Amino acid sequence: MEILANLIDGFFIAFEPLNLGLMVVGVVVGLFIGAMPGLGSVNGVAILLPMTFLVPPTSAIIFLAAIYYGAMYGGAISSIMLGIPGASTAVATTFDGRPLALKGEADKALIAAAVASFVGGTISIILFTLFAPPLADWALAFGDHELFALMMMAFATFVGLSGDDIPKTLFSICIGLVLSSVGLDIMSGEPRLVFFDIIGFMHGINFLVLAIGIYGIGEMLWTIESTRGEPSMSKAKISVDRIVSNLKEVSGTWVTALMASFVGFFVGILPAAGATPGSLMSYGFAKTYSKTPEEFGKGKVDGVVAPEAANNAASTGAMLPMLTLGIPGSPTTAILLGGMVIWGLVPGPMLFIEQEEFVWGLIASLYAANLFAAVINIGFIPMFLWMLKMPFTILAPGIFVLCIIGGFAPTQSMHDVWLMFGFGVAGYLMRKLDYPLAPAVLAIVLGPLAEPSLRQSLLISNGDITAFFTRPISGTFMAFAIFLLLLPIIKAVRARMVGNSSQ
Amino acid sequence: MKRAELVMILLMAAFSAYLMWKSAELPVGWVENEGPGGGAWPFWLAGIMLGTSVWSLVRWSRGISLPSQSDQPFMDEFALSSFLKVAVPLGIALGLIHFIGIYFSIPIFMIYYMRFLGKHTWPLTLSISIGTPIVTFFFFDIALRIVLPKGYTEPLFYPLYDMFL
Numbered sequence: 001m002e003i004l005a006n007l008i009d010g011f012f013i014a015f016e017p018l019n020l021g022l023m024v025v026g027v028v029v030g031l032f033i034g035a036m037p038g039l040g041s042v043n044g045v046a047i048l049l050p051m052t053f054l055v056p057p058t059s060a061i062i063f064l065a066a067i068y069y070g071a072m073y074g075g076a077i078s079s080i081m082l083g084i085p086g087a088s089t090a091v092a093t094t095f096d097g098r099p100l101a102l103k104g105e106a107d108k109a110l111i112a113a114a115v116a117s118f119v120g121g122t123i124s125i126i127l128f129t130l131f132a133p134p135l136a137d138w139a140l141a142f143g144d145h146e147l148f149a150l151m152m153m154a155f156a157t158f159v160g161l162s163g164d165d166i167p168k169t170l171f172s173i174c175i176g177l178v179l180s181s182v183g184l185d186i187m188s189g190e191p192r193l194v195f196f197d198i199i200g201f202m203h204g205i206n207f208l209v210l211a212i213g214i215y216g217i218g219e220m221l222w223t224i225e226s227t228r229g230e231p232s233m234s235k236a237k238i239s240v241d242r243i244v245s246n247l248k249e250v251s252g253t254w255v256t257a258l259m260a261s262f263v264g265f266f267v268g269i270l271p272a273a274g275a276t277p278g279s280l281m282s283y284g285f286a287k288t289y290s291k292t293p294e295e296f297g298k299g300k301v302d303g304v305v306a307p308e309a310a311n312n313a314a315s316t317g318a319m320l321p322m323l324t325l326g327i328p329g330s331p332t333t334a335i336l337l338g339g340m341v342i343w344g345l346v347p348g349p350m351l352f353i354e355q356e357e358f359v360w361g362l363i364a365s366l367y368a369a370n371l372f373a374a375v376i377n378i379g380f381i382p383m384f385l386w387m388l389k390m391p392f393t394i395l396a397p398g399i400f401v402l403c404i405i406g407g408f409a410p411t412q413s414m415h416d417v418w419l420m421f422g423f424g425v426a427g428y429l430m431r432k433l434d435y436p437l438a439p440a441v442l443a444i445v446l447g448p449l450a451e452p453s454l455r456q457s458l459l460i461s462n463g464d465i466t467a468f469f470t471r472p473i474s475g476t477f478m479a480f481a482i483f484l485l486l487l488p489i490i491k492a493v494r495a496r497m498v499g500n501s502s503q
Numbered sequence: 504m505k506r507a508e509l510v511m512i513l514l515m516a517a518f519s520a521y522l523m524w525k526s527a528e529l530p531v532g533w534v535e536n537e538g539p540g541g542g543a544w545p546f547w548l549a550g551i552m553l554g555t556s557v558w559s560l561v562r563w564s565r566g567i568s569l570p571s572q573s574d575q576p577f578m579d580e581f582a583l584s585s586f587l588k589v590a591v592p593l594g595i596a597l598g599l600i601h602f603i604g605i606y607f608s609i610p611i612f613m614i615y616y617m618r619f620l621g622k623h624t625w626p627l628t629l630s631i632s633i634g635t636p637i638v639t640f641f642f643f644d645i646a647l648r649i650v651l652p653k654g655y656t657e658p659l660f661y662p663l664y665d666m667f668l
Contacts, residue, residue, distance in 0.1 A: 167558035174548045185541035393621025459538035
């Protein structure tokens, strides 16, 4: 009952005129960002975070969460209409969305995507509301050992589950952590890693500099290279009659939507997994358990419903560890977490006690943003189709300008803008060589929390590393972390054994 | 791709070694009553970076990693030309900020991009590239009180400051 009372209080906060306005603007901006090929929620949130300094933290996070939500809806639009995923989270949506559009049923695919996103969003927010308070309660008991072990587990998920090149993933995690340690050493107060004695490094490297560099500049360079030539757009016929008949057909897929929402939510909680694998997994499940699996890939509505329900559910899932444990579940939530630090909040379970307004305002706003996103998405389909025709050469310079200003605003130094530019170019080149960059962004956000917790815990246990393994909660996390780190080896050994036995 | 990966791995290995050396300016071992020294965290992490670079090198030499199997060029003609046409002018625009400030550098960059890369009409190009800095000024300099860099053009803004601040 306490949850319900808190939630009602949250709705009062979410429906304050400023917050309501920002929510609607955020959803529209998010839909737009998500619909543009190459740009997803993480790019939108990274580039627009500096714009939120104007409003109080609660309004700022409501705005950014609305962008996050909108982008998850929007990703489907270009997957269906252009056959190019609007964001990596909408890759699976192209499998059946594009064939539907080519059959002249683009409107059916678009409505299926919107309805599925709504179902996925709603179910996951309900799960979130139920799980978050007890999880935060439990996490209150965490000491430094547990906190560090938890972060180790978060990083280990990248090695065990992401499927990227393993040494390069480890490299990416470590470089993020090292970059976060530039500046003053918090414990001794001495300057460290001040490269070439440049004064700008004394105040450290703000996570936004890396995030905007990689997800703004680097992403744009990548998109310009990878979308050669103008893609061709399908036509969509839209009328009220067709919307109603489509809704009827979509409602027949509720089992798929329900299954995908649960899968998406729980996959989304894992830091390395998130919305992209969540949506691919749901697509796989939907196909496996379907009575007519051969129709998938040829334009089956279930094939649009499954990934879209899952990616929205996963984005809410990713917020669960971010808000309750202070460990982001996705790159986008990593940036939200970094934003919370900038706004002067301490992420972690204490938020539920000290910042009730912030937490419950955000949770309530998710319910509302989800509804707005669905309504705006369906209501303004023609407008989004028109916007998709906008040439990239108008959008790109605008985004570069936002990056420059966004790089300057948090610390107001040109040093950071140059650094951001450098990270962007380096990130683009490294991405081409298969270096994963999301772990680095997560690491630079978590670094300032991970280092003190390691040093404190070592100091408490007098340099005894075994304390991480003998304390029950921390030991469990560590065991999971080691399991995840060894997972690729286990898989390789099993693959070899299967290979041998089949010979 | 193959050569580019080798160059990147070697560069990153060298960078890791530099980071280790730089971290070692502070104590990297155990300090009595203080726990690990101030340089320990980045030092050992940079050590892991160096280790993973060696690991990548082994994978490269055995042809396990994806780029080492690819015979595609790292930057083909299209990639290189779009990189030069976008990243270099962006760098120049950043450099110009130090002299003529953000409010003159940005329109120049936008005009270049929209008119010469995008081949858009002059009215469209000009309206966006002049509109953007005006909106930016009111949002940042006035509403947020975040003063964006203006270089030598600062005096031109004095009347605007008087009017709005």
